[in-house]
Amino acid sequence: MGLRDRLAADEILVAPGVYDGLTAALASQAGFEALYLSGAAVAYTRLGRPDIGLSTSSEMADTMALIADRVALPVIIDADTGFGNALNAQRTMRLYERAGASALQVEDQTYPKRCGHLSDKTLIPRSEMAGKIAAMADARASDDTLIIARTDAIAVEGFDAALERAEAYVTAGADALFIEAPRSRDQMTRITDQFAGRLPLLANMVEGGATPISTASELQELGFSIAIFPGGIVRALARTAQDYYASLHAHGSNTPFKQRMFDFDGLNDVIGTDAMLAEGRKWEGADG
Numbered sequence: 001m002g003l004r005d006r007l008a009a010d011e012i013l014v015a016p017g018v019y020d021g022l023t024a025a026l027a028s029q030a031g032f033e034a035l036y037l038s039g040a041a042v043a044y045t046r047l048g049r050p051d052i053g054l055s056t057s058s059e060m061a062d063t064m065a066l067i068a069d070r071v072a073l074p075v076i077i078d079a080d081t082g083f084g085n086a087l088n089a090q091r092t093m094r095l096y097e098r099a100g101a102s103a104l105q106v107e108d109q110t111y112p113k114r115c116g117h118l119s120d121k122t123l124i125p126r127s128e129m130a131g132k133i134a135a136m137a138d139a140r141a142s143d144d145t146l147i148i149a150r151t152d153a154i155a156v157e158g159f160d161a162a163l164e165r166a167e168a169y170v171t172a173g174a175d176a177l178f179i180e181a182p183r184s185r186d187q188m189t190r191i192t193d194q195f196a197g198r199l200p201l202l203a204n205m206v207e208g209g210a211t212p213i214s215t216a217s218e219l220q221e222l223g224f225s226i227a228i229f230p231g232g233i234v235r236a237l238a239r240t241a242q243d244y245y246a247s248l249h250a251h252g253s254n255t256p257f258k259q260r261m262f263d264f265d266g267l268n269d270v271i272g273t274d275a276m277l278a279e280g281r282k283w284e285g286a287d288g
């Protein structure tokens with residue numbers, strides 16, 4: 001089922017953050033129906049740096065293509081600001097679409113951007129963002145590639161201005177809305193009161209961020225259609241990796257950490273080694 005049809009269903013779509021083939025495979029094996037390729041998770045892991053617009057669109061497209069090659073699930077990709085003006089955003093649309101994205105999320109910050117839950121964000125004018133959305137819609141090869149318009153205005157211009165921007169982005173052709181970093185349950189309800197039923201609404205669960213953390217079913221109850229948990233996987237893995245390196249450094253051996261690790265066969269199961277080798281054998285001697 002395409003993402004557009006899936007979003008028409010009543011049940012909320014939970015898209016966990018991923019940043020490479022392994023996390024995509026693990027999320028798919030856990031049973032998720034869609035993935036969120038998080039710019040933050042890519043910056044945290046590939047660069048070891050904050051989500052402040054340092055990653056390039058090519059790095060993201062590369063990652064997108066690796067994930068599309070590994071799993072068959074629809075992927076929502078974080079397109080940040082589109083990497084410039086309307087023309088840059090059009091190029092980003094074409095690049096990410098070719099790499100296999102099912103939806104692009106684009107935001108109204110200036111370029112370079114920063115994580116929506118950091119302070120001191122700055123925005124482009126509303127009309128410029130509306131133009132960017134329309135330009136992206138015009139550039140896409142398929143109408144099934146969705147545009148999720150994000151506004152970061154709550155922290156910059158206030159809540160009412162954020163709703164006004166969101167209205168303008170709907171008019172410009174957004175397929176779904178992402179109003180970033182509402183600060184209370186009350187603000188979340190005001191968002192769903194205004195937009196639920198008109199187009200899908202995305203809620204962003206950032207551990208320790210500005211928005212109260214809710215479960216997927218609570219978000220569904222409020223009227224959201226998509227819940228992303230973008231950076232959680234990196235927070236979990238970074239904690240484990242820190243403990244792992246400390247243990248190896250202290251003991252000169254992985255044995256004390258054994259219970260928290262896959263062994264050789266365990267990891268091979270996760271990455272599908274047997275199935276791949278069998279597939280390879282199928283083609284041996286294929287000349288007849």
Ligand SMILES: C[C@](O)(C(=O)O)[C@H](CC(=O)O)C(=O)O
Nearest residue numbers: 038039040115116206230231
């Ligand atoms: C959604 C987000 O754009 C992302 O890159 O995943 C980030 C998430 C984060 O920083 O943890 C965001 O700006 O909210």
